[in-house]
Amino acid sequence: MSRFVDRVVIHVAAGDGGNGVASVHREKFKPLGGPDGGNGGKGGDVVLVVDSQVHTLLDFHFRPHASAGNGKGGQGGNRDGANGQDLELRVPDGTVVLTPDGELVADLVGEGTRLIAAQGGRGGLGNAALASKARKAPGFALLGEPGEAHDLVLELKSVADVGLLGFPSAGKSSLISVLSAAKPKIADYPFTTLVPNLGVITGGETTFTMADVPGLIPGAAEGKGLGLDFLRHIERCAVLVHVVDCATYEPNRDPLSDIDALEAELAEYTPSLADDLSERPRVVVLNKVDIPEARELAELVRPEIEARGLPVFEVSTASREGLRELTFALARIVEEYRASRPKAEATRIVLRPRAVDDAGFTVVEDPQAPGGFIVRGERPERWIRQTDFSNDEAVGYLADRLARLGVEEVLVKMGAQPGCQVSIGDLVFDWEPTTPAGIAMTMTGRGTDARLEQNNRVGASERLAAKKARRLPGVYDEYEDDDE
Numbered sequence: 269m270s271r272f273v274d275r276v277v278i279h280v281a282a283g284d285g286g287n288g289v290a291s292v293h294r295e296k297f298k299p300l301g302g303p304d305g306g307n308g309g310k311g312g313d314v315v316l317v318v319d320s321q322v323h324t325l326l327d328f329h330f331r332p333h334a335s336a337g338n339g340k341g342g343q344g345g346n347r348d349g350a351n352g353q354d355l356e357l358r359v360p361d362g363t364v365v366l367t368p369d370g371e372l373v374a375d376l377v378g379e380g381t382r383l384i385a386a387q388g389g390r391g392g393l394g395n396a397a398l399a400s401k402a403r404k405a406p407g408f409a410l411l412g413e414p415g416e417a418h419d420l421v422l423e424l425k426s427v428a429d430v431g432l433l434g435f436p437s438a439g440k441s442s443l444i445s446v447l448s449a450a451k452p453k454i455a456d457y458p459f460t461t462l463v464p465n466l467g468v469i470t471g472g473e474t475t476f477t478m479a480d481v482p483g484l485i486p487g488a489a490e491g492k493g494l495g496l497d498f499l500r501h502i503e504r505c506a507v508l509v510h511v512v513d514c515a516t517y518e519p520n521r522d523p524l525s526d527i528d529a530l531e532a533e534l535a536e537y538t539p540s541l542a543d544d545l546s547e548r549p550r551v552v553v554l555n556k557v558d559i560p561e562a563r564e565l566a567e568l569v570r571p572e573i574e575a576r577g578l579p580v581f582e583v584s585t586a587s588r589e590g591l592r593e594l595t596f597a598l599a600r601i602v603e604e605y606r607a608s609r610p611k612a613e614a615t616r617i618v619l620r621p622r623a624v625d626d627a628g629f630t631v632v633e634d635p636q637a638p639g640g641f642i643v644r645g646e647r648p649e650r651w652i653r654q655t656d657f658s659n660d661e662a663v664g665y666l667a668d669r670l671a672r673l674g675v676e677e678v679l680v681k682m683g684a685q686p687g688c689q690v691s692i693g694d695l696v697f698d699w700e701p702t703t704p705a706g707i708a709m710t711m712t713g714r715g716t717d718a719r720l721e722q723n724n725r726v727g728a729s730e731r732l733a734a735k736k737a738r739r740l741p742g743v744y745d746e747y748e749d750d751d752e
């Protein structure tokens with residue numbers, strides 16, 4: 269079977285966020301001038317943009333990987349890193365975006381409609397931005413977050429620019445196979461083609477698609493043969509091409525009566541279509557002229573078809589005669605048709621794949637680790653990614669954030685024991701309670717990181733949290749992180 273170019277799987281990778289930097293301002297006679305580490309830049313997004321000049325998904329077929337630029341790291345002197353470059357991918361109007369599991373992400377309609385297919389990672393905050401009253405000179409910064417990366421399926425509903433019509437064995441599949449890279453099944457028994465094949469053809473500057481449908485027979489419009497379902501596939505075609513077998517030996521069949529018979533089917537079928545097919549340009553291809561009798565017949569009927577105002581092309585898919593002229597003629601008609609179509613509205617909608625649930629978190633028992641727990645949630649998982657685990661202070665900051673969100677409290681409620689295994693995102697660690705919710709607190713001041721030194725010193729925010737916890741158990745979620 270042929271390759272379906274109207275359905276492609278693409279791999280989109282947004283840029284990573286740049287790391288924040290920990291830096292201290294230095295001046296003569298002012299050795300510790302305060303933190304001045306800048307923030308990392310945001311990673312670039314991969315964005316799908318509807319462009320009415322694009323008609324196929326062919327480019328993605330050849331280049332399925334797309335990645336946007338990374339954000340630059342922050343620098344000292346409060347210099348923020350540059351944002352990564354967005355990558356815009358131009359897609360045809362009517363492109364449907366799905367997850368690999370077939371879940372609909374978006375239906376991209378209208379010039380300029382945009383979908384952020386992969387969101388760039390946030391840049392990490394530098395130590396200047398992390399400074400607060402309680403933490404005057406942070407000796408750490410946050411890491412940039414990795415950009416989103418995943419596979420998406422693109423599908424294009426408007427099947428083809430050119431639709432082939434013809435009796436079984438007229439040579440429709442053969443024609444597509446010689447004009448394009450599609451490799452449909454070809455055989456000399458009728459109804460070889462069971463599903464529509466799509467081929468992509470280039471004629472000069474124009475790229476267009478051609479749909480091969482199963483052979484039609486009289487009565488198709490009432491469901492005879494295989495044709496009815498497939499008539500639908502030619503509904504949106506710019507050009508209809510009659511492929512006529514000039515070498516058939518069946519009685520009562522000749523090129524003219526074949527065309528008439530199929531036109532009658534189309535007329536019959538048309539009322540059920542949104543668009544009227546009778547106005548659609550038509551071309552007649554007289555096939556198999558490599559056979560001498562067929563060429564004679566073709567030359568005989570050509571004037572009569574031309575008299576009906578239809579362009580005629582004598583071709584042979586076997587000897588490849590006449591194909592070039594046909595390709596260029598089709599390209600021209602397709603161009604004219606496209607130019608005559610009303611432009612799609614510029615809707616400029618920006619769509620995001622899914623709403624970001626930024627609020628809470630859940631804790632479940634870890635089925636893999638007896639006595640262990642898994643913490644899930646957009647924020648805790650992000651915080652893990654932002655943490656530089658080689659920096660003790662950064663780890664302490666993470667612990668603060670998790671405690672303020674109420675993670676520890678929930679762990680305690682669920683019966684977590686000190687030393688049990690806790691997983692958050694990619695991080696697996698042995699849990700040591702650090703907050704009032706976890707252990708009886710010894711109240712002390714706060715210097716560098718307390719918990720790593722195991723001396724249980726507590727900061728102002730934790731004291732506040734402890735107070736709140738005593739008064740209003742279970743409302744830690746209200747705490748907003750100070751950097752968001």
Ligand SMILES: Nc1nc2c(ncn2[C@@H]2O[C@H](COP(=O)(O)OP(=O)(O)OP(=O)(O)O)[C@@H](O)[C@H]2O)c(=O)[nH]1
Binds near residue numbers: 442459460
């Ligand atoms: N001699 C000759 N044979 C051809 C030519 N084009 C197609 N054929 C033969 O005609 C037979 C039918 O060709 P297909 O391309 O499968 O015809 P189709 O119109 O797709 O048929 P269905 O799928 O059944 O509707 C095959 O045996 C082809 O080899 C041609 O230009 N010359």
Ligand SMILES: [Mg+2]
Binds near residue numbers: 442454460461481482
């Ligand atoms: Mg076929």
